Amino acid sequence: MSRRGSAIECAAQGPAEWFDDLFGRYFPRVYAYAVTRVGTAQAEEVASETFAIAWRRRDVVPDVPLAWLIGVARNVIREQYRDALRQDLIAAELTAWAASTPVSGDVAELVADRDVLLRGLAALPEQDREVLMLLGWHGLSPREAADVLGCSRPALTMRVHRARRRLERRIGGAAHTARRESGGTDE
Template identity: 55%
Template sequence: MDDDRARFTELYDAYRMRVWAYAASRVGGQAADEVVSETFMVAWRRFAEMPAASLPWLLGVARNVIRDSVRAQTRRDSLAAELRTWTRDAESDVADGVVDRMTMLRALTELSDGDREVLTLVSWHGLSPREAARVVGCSTATLRVRLHRARRRLAAAMSTPAPQRQHRQTTAMEMEW
């Protein structure tokens, strides 16, 4: 095991900057750090499978990490756009229930992805906290805490006038994780 660690450290030292440069050329310097981190995490998990020509393999992993990140961002953007569409659609109705729904949907679009995910898993998809915890990969206790905090932030967003919401969301996201 110590031999693997030493070889991995050598590999990391030899190729970290080249993987970073590749990632930075595709997604910018700030995101490149995360890509490098995830790339070498995959490399450590699959170290025994790594071919002798390590750099092309590492760059392929980095490419996959970037692709997956772009797909995830596209999904988040699509969900936010859909929620905004539902909100606009709800604005045409004046019934109290619809107005409440519109307020809730608008506030939901302003929450972080993590808050939105735990809220929708439990409220819209009908999962128990235990099942939702399995989906997001955390303990049931952690999920319950996240759900409680997300509900508080949703309630706060729903009761805050629209111009003040963006500031509140940023503050909550900075403190959340």
């Protein structure tokens, strides 16, 4: 049968039953593939994302879906590697920028504050970092940032609020650690 056969089977069985059958039959094999590529720590995430994609694209899942599912898992893994590389490159770029920017005033305090801020930004999830940098670093207005992100202004406001809270938590913990390591008080 063709790819269309799976869509007909899905319609005949009902989507939930079709997916339960697909998941029951193929999850262990997709999980095993993922273990060989990314280890047990990430394998379940890869396999779960693979089946989420299969659910969303159930109209194109072939009758014999194992090769298709493993191809999807391979793409999920590749995207995770790209995301990790992108995160590492951004962290390195932020660190390089911090090292090359001239400072004035109390150099030690400015360097420590900048280091804490950049470490906090680098530790944020990509979505949080992006929304904060669009507004603070790139100087976009809230309306412009909302357009870039494809969301409404109220949604942007909520994202900014949450991102700032996460950054404050990271900076607060980093500042506390820096004060402790330098022998300063925490009051």
